[in-house]
Amino acid sequence: MPALTSGPRQAELRRTPDGVVLRLGLADGTPYLERPLAELLTYSAGRPWQLEAPQPDGWWSSRRAGEHRAGFRTGPLAVELRLSFDSSDRLDLEVRWRNTSQHRIADLAVGLLLDPGRGQDSRLTIPGLIYNDNPSADPLRAVPRIGHTPGGGFVAEEDRLPIPGINLEWRAGRDRRWLSLFSRPRARRSADGQVRYGSLGVIRQEGPVIAALSGVLMFDGKQDVRYVGKAETSATDDGYLMLRPGEVFTQQLVLDWGPLEVRGHAFRQLVRTGRELFTSPGASGLPVAESIALKTVALDNRWYQSGAVAGYTKFSDIPGNGPVKPAHFMYGWTGQALKLAWCDARLGFTARDRLRVDRCRAAVEFYLAGSATPTAGPRHNAYQVDTRRWTSFRTGSRPMISSRAYGETLSDLADVITLFRQYDEPVPPSWLHALDEAMIFLRGAQLPDGTFPVGWRLDGRPAATTVSAAGIPCVLAALKASEVLGRPGLLSDATTWLSRYHDQHARTFDRPFARSTLDAACEDKEAGMYYFMAAYDLFRRTGDPLYGGWCEVAADWLLTWVYVWSPEQDADAPLHTSGFNAIGWPSVSVQNHHLDVFFPTYELLAFGLAADRPEYVAAAQTTLHAVTQGIAANPGDWDFPLPGEQGEAVFQTHWQRRGHTNTWNPSWVIAVPLANALRIQSSCPTD
Numbered sequence: 001m002p003a004l005t006s007g008p009r010q011a012e013l014r015r016t017p018d019g020v021v022l023r024l025g026l027a028d029g030t031p032y033l034e035r036p037l038a039e040l041l042t043y044s045a046g047r048p049w050q051l052e053a054p055q056p057d058g059w060w061s062s063r064r065a066g067e068h069r070a071g072f073r074t075g076p077l078a079v080e081l082r083l084s085f086d087s088s089d090r091l092d093l094e095v096r097w098r099n100t101s102q103h104r105i106a107d108l109a110v111g112l113l114l115d116p117g118r119g120q121d122s123r124l125t126i127p128g129l130i131y132n133d134n135p136s137a138d139p140l141r142a143v144p145r146i147g148h149t150p151g152g153g154f155v156a157e158e159d160r161l162p163i164p165g166i167n168l169e170w171r172a173g174r175d176r177r178w179l180s181l182f183s184r185p186r187a188r189r190s191a192d193g194q195v196r197y198g199s200l201g202v203i204r205q206e207g208p209v210i211a212a213l214s215g216v217l218m219f220d221g222k223q224d225v226r227y228v229g230k231a232e233t234s235a236t237d238d239g240y241l242m243l244r245p246g247e248v249f250t251q252q253l254v255l256d257w258g259p260l261e262v263r264g265h266a267f268r269q270l271v272r273t274g275r276e277l278f279t280s281p282g283a284s285g286l287p288v289a290e291s292i293a294l295k296t297v298a299l300d301n302r303w304y305q306s307g308a309v310a311g312y313t314k315f316s317d318i319p320g321n322g323p324v325k326p327a328h329f330m331y332g333w334t335g336q337a338l339k340l341a342w343c344d345a346r347l348g349f350t351a352r353d354r355l356r357v358d359r360c361r362a363a364v365e366f367y368l369a370g371s372a373t374p375t376a377g378p379r380h381n382a383y384q385v386d387t388r389r390w391t392s393f394r395t396g397s398r399p400m401i402s403s404r405a406y407g408e409t410l411s412d413l414a415d416v417i418t419l420f421r422q423y424d425e426p427v428p429p430s431w432l433h434a435l436d437e438a439m440i441f442l443r444g445a446q447l448p449d450g451t452f453p454v455g456w457r458l459d460g461r462p463a464a465t466t467v468s469a470a471g472i473p474c475v476l477a478a479l480k481a482s483e484v485l486g487r488p489g490l491l492s493d494a495t496t497w498l499s500r501y502h503d504q505h506a507r508t509f510d511r512p513f514a515r516s517t518l519d520a521a522c523e524d525k526e527a528g529m530y531y532f533m534a535a536y537d538l539f540r541r542t543g544d545p546l547y548g549g550w551c552e553v554a555a556d557w558l559l560t561w562v563y564v565w566s567p568e569q570d571a572d573a574p575l576h577t578s579g580f581n582a583i584g585w586p587s588v589s590v591q592n593h594h595l596d597v598f599f600p601t602y603e604l605l606a607f608g609l610a611a612d613r614p615e616y617v618a619a620a621q622t623t624l625h626a627v628t629q630g631i632a633a634n635p636g637d638w639d640f641p642l643p644g645e646q647g648e649a650v651f652q653t654h655w656q657r658r659g660h661t662n663t664w665n666p667s668w669v670i671a672v673p674l675a676n677a678l679r680i681q682s683s684c685p686t687d
Contacts, residue, residue: 193571332405377441407473573659
């Protein structure tokens, strides 16, 4: 019987004198993988686990219409592999490990090792964990990496992967190819209610080898090491199997492969296939109007005014409502004070509530009146209410104006001006002057490569020359300011600046978006967010399909961070009790493996509608409702005494406290989802 063929793909288990060979390729004869089956499996009993090839005994194989099977015995185990194509031309691969002995087998580690060969210029994507081996990650911190020498590797629990799959692209001669492996995770729940999953990762041998294992872990090439916190690891005895006589452990995997047109963009295939394989709906969440009402309660709690001092505090002053911190306003990054001001005014205009509009005006006036530095343009990032001092972030024990926080705040200022004009509310000339002054500064505040630094000293000099995407919010601010100020030249400048970031990051993803978060020097979701938002702003204003293409690539990269499945939680975990559903939630960075609500939900939805891309509309709608799950609807919910509050982090894995949320609630957790919901409610309602 011939090889299995479906659409452009071909696969077979072929019997040879030495055993059985797995062959993957295209229907035109292009080979992608051909390996003896025994070399693609691993079986180890004992600790620490080893990458040991099984010793086959008693081979058998069978072919029938639409399915190939093969198997063998190795010690006390019988191994069986089944291949069949699904209706979308993807290969379903099932591996069964059965204990044929009369005794239980403990400390067992089994799995599949997929080695596509020694292709050159390989690129690897493990969603949320590894992006081209994380080239921007701080080499002095413990961050997931594969490494470039044999013996390296990183293997994590399946529930750490927003899309439980791995994509590898490589060059074969003049062609580029890609191959993705997906797992269909199956929770194993013990008698005490604890949940465990299999594991996925890559191990460096002569080349990168994709590993789909039964649960054992690896960090930096060391077995039985788990990544447990920010740059922290811990030894673990978790992940081993125990099979009773006759018991079977089954791995359900899916393989997808094909040619690649654009170098570095194979991760897009991972996103497309992953979202087709995992189709369970996310949580219904709260209606947009209800989430707005609750978040407004939290917003009102953050308002502070004493004389001319006016703004929104980063933390609450209600006992038990999050951490106790000295009252301060944070502009951009974790505070988003002017975004809260925009939200307040938006609510005020809609409800004809003059008090809210006046609060917004007072907050903007206070910021612009006092935040200036000795250099015209850049402004301090924070105001300490108790000590009445303006401050900034610090690096190298010296003050630094964060380019991300600065760009975010300028963008929010431009949004406030636009909102005031929309409702014929007078805009003080000083606001326009401050925005213009900032743009003059940005024109001369770049690094030699034409991008912005991670920050500036108070005298306007770059605080560092690190290659990063941290300054993209400044590009977004310039795009918005060009519209507010009516400066065509500024639009041209901002377009050039974004093109430089496109070349640096998005053209090939040699260096993926990174270093936008101040506390996690690595590849992170936020860095790609602002590129997408800036590209969307250009697309919105020009309709140019070039920028539409940039949006699509960036949206797919962002969607590698978004959960398409919901890991089960331990029976006694709060997330299990609440019925938490992870589908639609974004993770954070390759260093911080938790969930949060920071996502360009409105822009993704608006772009999907404008570009007639229903998959992006659906993704945005899923996230919009998913991230309302942690909002306190009543006093005491999620350990908050105030309705509308929400913790910054959801711990869906063993990164920190699996199955819990925290009560760290900086005001961005109000500002970002509230601003998204208000924009969606007014321009593209979903309820």
